Amino acid sequence: MxxxxxKELMKLCLLILGESQIDQSVYQFRQAGAYDMARWMAKVxxxxxxxxxxDHFHLTSxxxxxxxxxxxxxxxxxxxxxxxxxxxxxxxxxxLQLLKNIKHYSTxxxxxxxxx
Numbered sequence: 504m505x506x507x508x509x510k511e512l513m514k515l516c517l518l519i520l521g522e523s524q525i526d527q528s529v530y531q532f533r534q535a536g537a538y539d540m541a542r543w544m545a546k547v548x549x550x551x552x553x554x555x556x557x558d559h560f561h562l563t564s565x566x567x568x569x570x571x572x573x574x575x576x577x578x579x580x581x582x583x584x585x586x587x588x589x590x591x592x593x594x595x596x597x598x599l600q601l602l603k604n605i606k607h608y609s610t611x612x613x614x615x616x617x618x619x
Contacts, residue, residue: 508544512582515551519578544585547577572612580604 553560554574557567584601 508548509586512544512548512551513586515548515555516578516582518555519551519574547582550574550577575612576608580608
């Protein structure tokens with residue numbers, strides 16, 4: 504990975520997904536950097552950090568639910584798609600796979616939300 508923000512994104516994603524090889528007590532969280540409105544990666548990184556430190560924030564139940572849903576979507580679908588498509592000639596098939604994954608995720612998340 505050529506840039507530190509890619510590494511940070513991947514490590515935070517692994518922490519969100521509960522990867523046992525990364526010890527959260529040892530992981531060094533980076534200080535927040537520039538926040539560019541055009542870059543989605545900063546938004547995902549900050550959302551992951553808020554999720555990991557959610558016990559230290561006063562979130563309403565709606566904010567907590569939306570944050571959890573967003574982090575789940577970003578870690579399962581969007582980060583995977585972003586990291587696995589560095590080759591431009593693979594973009595069409597990667598885009599189709601992303602759309603398929605989004606549709607599947609949408610259906611699966613609705614089923615989970617409907618369960619008591």
